[in-house]
Amino acid sequence: MASGCEWMTKAVMTAALGAALAACGAPAGQAPEPIALDSASLSETELGGRLSQAITFETISDREDPRASWDAFEAFRAWLAETHPMIFSRMQVEDLGHGTLWFTLEGRNRGLRPAVFIAHQDVVPVEPGTEGNWMHPPFGGVIANGQVWGRGALDMKGHLVALMGAMESLLTDGFEPERTLHIGLGHDEEVGGRGAQSMAAWLEARGQRAWFVLDEGGMIIEDSPFTGGPVALIGVAEKGFLTVEVTARARGGHSSTPPQQTSIALMAEAIARIQNAPFDMSLEGGPGREMFRALAPHMGGMAGFAAARPGLMGFLIEGELKKEDAGRAMLGTTIAPTVISGGTVMNVLPQETRLLVNLRLHPRDTGESALAHLRAAVAGLEGVSVEPYEAWSDPPGVAAMDGPAWDIIAGAAASAAGPETPVAPYLMVATTDLRHFADVADNLYRFMAARVHMADLDGIHGDNERIALSNLPLAADYFRTVIRAAGEDAES
Ligand SMILES: [Zn+2]
Structure with a gap:
């Protein structure tokens, strides 16, 4: 563009x-009110080390054979449990099939709609013949030049590690929310998202409708083609x-x-x-x-x-x-x-x-x-x-761009992005697991607080996928702030 x-x-x-x-004067921009970030107190070294390890599990999803990388998923799950003991002890953990994990932290007020945070554990394979283009081995989890390198760094084990770290830190601090919170970690987003379908089915079977679901998509783009500067883009539609x-x-x-x-x-x-x-x-x-x-x-x-x-x-x-x-x-x-x-x-x-x-x-x-x-x-x-030719997928509804859920998602993004950076909603042209939640959630958002350049995005499904270490604590603080604000909100 x-x-x-x-x-x-x-x-x-x-x-x-x-x-x-x-025409009369310009309409005011809808700048969200910043919500001060609540620090998860996780260092670059700590989160970088976790992401580096997470990348070494070759959790490649396979459309034909969901069990193809089963050993890697099993090992990844064991690693998750070891690294996040509070989540695995304080939250109810369910395997919804093929390694899709569903965590529940029961809120005090069961009448409130739950808030759901999802991430996928699976990654796409490295295209045969392109291994040589990588500066570091795609499943090596190498940390170099201030970046964690490897398949899944951006899509989306970095997001996953920050999200899990944020929840772990809250539980360590004795967090007890008003609202029920879920984390869902799917096993096959890249090949259809049956994992996400089973999460949506879980909610549906209990007659529940999520207040919002937050997943991957938007980030803080440092060199936006629209402004030439940084822009925090929150996916409200896909x-x-x-x-x-x-x-x-x-x-x-x-x-x-x-x-x-x-x-x-x-x-x-x-x-x-x-x-x-x-x-x-x-x-x-x-x-x-x-x-x-x-x-x-x-x-x-x-x-x-x-x-x-x-x-x-x-x-x-x-x-x-x-x-x-x-x-x-x-x-x-x-x-x-x-x-x-x-x-x-x-x-x-x-x-x-x-x-x-x-x-x-x-x-x-x-x-x-x-x-x-x-x-x-x-x-x-x-x-x-x-x-x-095959079953189609209708676009899910456009999420609210004002009101309490947006205020939390965008308000925390505004703090993470800084006062000079606009926060804007956008339409994601790729698809995410969220499409499966269209009938069981009021708002679907796509965002992680990570500062990236347009060129970094080429790493997604491409060569030299990487994420800057400095993004990991920022993303963890963002998720902690949103989880806490959503969990403590007793009215929406
Ligand atoms: Zn993804």
Whole structure:
């Protein structure tokens, strides 16, 4: 995405200025009230050592065989118990299957909705052939240059270690909450999230609805493309996904006497029609407007002027975002043809050509509405059908961006990020375990207080994944503050 100062041309600025000036004053940004951080008193050395050890367990999830890394998960669980004795003795611990752990700290007031903190234990494998790109072995847990290196450092054993450390420290201090608190550690987020499904089923079976669930996603981005400086981004929404199979059928036979439309030519037409029928791209229906309002004071110039008025001048922001791949992903449902097959022999007409199209659903859309959109795009093309390829996942609802739960999540983030750093909600374009909680929670948030650069994010599922040691105590303090505030809140 282009930087904040570049992404508005002078011509557009001038055109917009008249309309903008006609409006009344800029709406105030929704800066959350900072909540002072409650220190977990855990040092970089202590937490860095824990993360280093955590990385050495090769807890790689496998879609086909959930037991493939069973020994690693067993050993990781034993290590967790050894390292967090208070959690394993004071909290009720349940194995929800395949090593997904569910911890319960019963609150004094059973009438309050529980708060849930989740993290996944599993990691993705290192792509074969890329081992040599790593500066330190991916499962070595090496600490060097102020960073902990290895698969899972950011996604998400760093988060997990900080979260567990925070709860351990609270329990050591005799913490007894009003509200029931849960920690859920899934075993297979990277390959579907059956672990998270079983956590949601646990709540559902007891007729419970969580006040909020906090998981991975947002962080403090030091070099935000929008402001050029640090921004704390809290994920309040994420995209859903739908894969469809498009099939084009036509007469087969010898290629010496082809029909006017072969199945491949028909498919080409179908693809062109789908590509020419993009979904709406706008700031509506997601956290886009709130995000730009929060960032506006830090964007400066005309970009900031427009961002402060997303209702009136949203079209300008949208226009600029549409020019970038990442911007379009923020604004709407995306369409990506990913797999195609048809024909095997040079002189034989294939009777069938098939295409998979992967869609990432904006919160405005559902699997149902997206399917209808694609079918409308190819309507009238005889021989072409569009069917879901597998079960889809609707985008979960957008979490509150004001009110008590947001005040805690964002207020503690504001303290962690510091007074000069804006805290803004955003739409996560990747998926998390949270989608499985859509029906059993009021608010789904994605955040960890860690300062990272955009380049660090390439390590997620990529090479040289790492996290700065200094982030670990910060994240632990953040989690401790949120757990405590949520646990002590007796009204929401
Ligand atoms: Zn993850």
